[in-house]
Amino acid sequence: MKSSVSQLTLFFSSWLILQLSFGAGQSYQNSLNNERFISSIEKRIALDIPKLTLANKKFKTAADPHSIKSYIDDVNASLRELKSPLQIVSLQGIQLSKSAPQHVITSILRTSDQEIILEMQLVESGWSSAVSFLAPILAFFIALIHYFSRKQKIAIATINVAKEPESPPLKLRIDLKNKSVNFGNNSEAVLLPNKPFCFYAALVDYCMHTQLPNLKHNNEVPDELLQMANKYFYRLIELGHTKRKRPDFGVNLDKTLSEIRSALDEAFKDNIELKELFYPPKAQGEGSRSKMHNYAILNRDPNRVEFIGK
Known part of the structure; x- marks a missing residue:
């Protein structure tokens, strides 16, 4: 009974440690991916600005919301193909959707005559991306190795005890x-x-x-x-x-x-x-x-x- 409790404790503690390690590593990797995609999106928008019909106070031009939304849809479609964790939700105040976005990341692109505000939103990846299905398998093998190692030590100790000569009786x-x-x-x-x-x-x-x-x-x-x-x-x-x-x-x-x-x-x-x-x-x-x-x-x-x- 005591051995079973010890094995279960080892299994769950190993699982927890592995899961936390995976979560920490996943979080760090996600942060790197986010930075990489933000930089990529900013470069894409910066290159396309001359083709976009954006409002410009200096030249007193008005924006074309319809074309801007269509552009945002095209860019987001490309990002989905690349499995990007980010999607564009607003460009220079023109929102793709009427609903208020959550977890918005704001970036400001500066040109020679204006500042362009770009808003991006993190894509919900679901709970499965934060859970490692490998962690319980590794934890099981750790517990299994510990179990057989303990069995082997007990067997060796038993053999050694059996081999040890009995101390001679006092005379x-x-x-x-x-x-x-x-x-x-x-x-x-x-x-x-x-x-x-x-x-x-x-x-x-x-x-x-x-x-x-x-x-x-x-x-x-x-x-x-x-x-x-x-x-x-x-x-x-x-x-x-x-x-x-x-x-x-x-x-x-x-x-x-x-x-x-x-x-x-x-x-x-x-x-x-x-x-x-x-x-x-x-x-x-x-x-x-x-x-x-x-x-x-x-x-x-x-x-x-x-x-x-x-």
Whole structure:
């Protein structure tokens, strides 16, 4: 609907501009034609004056209205053949018609013994001469070209959008080289102690590769998860981060998870809406109910996690 209104607006505005331009050009051309024909008529009358029976006060001669009108008719007939915009209506006061002419142009011809007044009238050319029938056709083509140009731009934009590769998803980076986690491209790395770092790396790895992981406080930590945590700890030793005794990842689970959540709060401060995917859920409620909640993380997409130095 909006596109149709835009096309109609362009069509009518183009038509108006073209019509005004044509009118201005036509007016200028008519002015030039009028001047040319006035000069031509004056020359014709000036050459024919000796043959005309005009009144002359100096020589006290009277005019012959009948012959003057006949002469005017002959001249006007010639002007019509030339498609002149002017016709003679009066010569030296002798009018061709009794009706008062409109839009009269008066010219004075001077001879050695008198002044001859010549009156001419513009011929009504009708409204069609002021209207360009080409203007709406050109306006239609302008609107049509704009329409197809717009369609082409939209098609090209659609193709370009389709060609543009999707931006890669933001990743959680678990860096064993400096015992840190960070998320996205601009967030700062957050350092963790050995035990929570290794347990979180193992928790992320375990949840991504386990179908429906069931990690509850009232159950012991699965052996596979503990083995992964130990593997990451031994990797820290290989990287020269620690020489301490391997911690027991199965005890003080609440404290370990609390330290992990604190680090993640800092790592996801600029992407809070995505934190839930990588955040071990907190227990809801008290007592036995708190022991029933699952602290497994929700992310199952390996493309959203990057292990560095694994």
